[in-house]
Amino acid sequence: xxxxxxxxxxxxxxxxxxxxxxxxxxxxxxxxxxxxxxxxxxxxxxxxxxxxxxxxxxxxxxxxxxxxxxxxxxxxxxxxxxxxxxxxxxxxxxxxxxxxxxxxxxxxxxxxxxx
Amino acid sequence: xxxxxxxxxxxxxxxxxxxxxxxxxxxxxxxxxxxxxxxxxxxxxxxxxxxxxxxxxxxxxxxxxxxxxxxxxxxxxxxxxxxxxxxxxxxxxxxxxxxxxxxxxxxxxxx
Numbered sequence: 001x002x003x004x005x006x007x008x009x010x011x012x013x014x015x016x017x018x019x020x021x022x023x024x025x026x027x028x029x030x031x032x033x034x035x036x037x038x039x040x041x042x043x044x045x046x047x048x049x050x051x052x053x054x055x056x057x058x059x060x061x062x063x064x065x066x067x068x069x070x071x072x073x074x075x076x077x078x079x080x081x082x083x084x085x086x087x088x089x090x091x092x093x094x095x096x097x098x099x100x101x102x103x104x105x106x107x108x109x110x111x112x113x114x115x
Numbered sequence: 116x117x118x119x120x121x122x123x124x125x126x127x128x129x130x131x132x133x134x135x136x137x138x139x140x141x142x143x144x145x146x147x148x149x150x151x152x153x154x155x156x157x158x159x160x161x162x163x164x165x166x167x168x169x170x171x172x173x174x175x176x177x178x179x180x181x182x183x184x185x186x187x188x189x190x191x192x193x194x195x196x197x198x199x200x201x202x203x204x205x206x207x208x209x210x211x212x213x214x215x216x217x218x219x220x221x222x223x224x225x226x
Contacts, residue, residue, distance in 0.1 A: 004158070033213065043159065043216035055211050091158050093214075104214060106158035 004107035018080040025094030038088035124221040133190040137203030140184040152199040
């Protein structure tokens with residue numbers, strides 16, 4: 001069974017540009033989560049999809065971040081325009097079940113560098 | 116979610132058991148203890164979780180004290196590949212709960 005995949009693995013952009021990160025969850029997983037770690041900080045939750053619906057987006061830092069999950073399969077996270085403080089590693093995770101104790105499986109992350 | 120306290124770092128000799136402690140004195144009855152680890156430049160990897168009984172899987176064992184205020188993750192025969200940051204996370208058992216990561220414990224396994 002393929003794990004969670006993320007693309008690209010690295011992205012280097014200039015301040016003010018737009019970047020789109022993609023996450024493909026494990027097949028059949030309804031729950032999809034985005035997290036990120038900025039330099040020197042802990043891993044923080046961004047948002048949670050259940051199928052194509054946003055269940056919880058309380059961790060999204062501001063309206064420069066837009067997440068979508070059309071069709072309830074893969075998800076994209078767009079940052080527009082990117083700022084220096086957006087640099088960090090963005091992780092995606094997925095889980096199968098519809099209860100609160102299901103295990104989340106993480107992808108390898110996308111390292112974003114904003115210059 | 117309840118707060119957890121872990122040592123900043125620990126050392127372990129290869130082949131020996133690694134015992135990683137975690138304090139979660141404010142844990143509630145409906146909160147699970149989860150352990151994840153992050154090997155350098157990889158995504159967090161699930162290890163094990165438990166509610167109140169001790170648990171064991173192919174990766175590790177989880178020992179939870181009777182009062183549930185602390186737990187220990189045991190890697191029975193640590194290898195160099197177990198060098199990673201280990202996170203102890205308390206997670207409420209409700210529908211749709213997220214993970215709250217702390218600073219974790221940096222475990223260094225040496226030859």
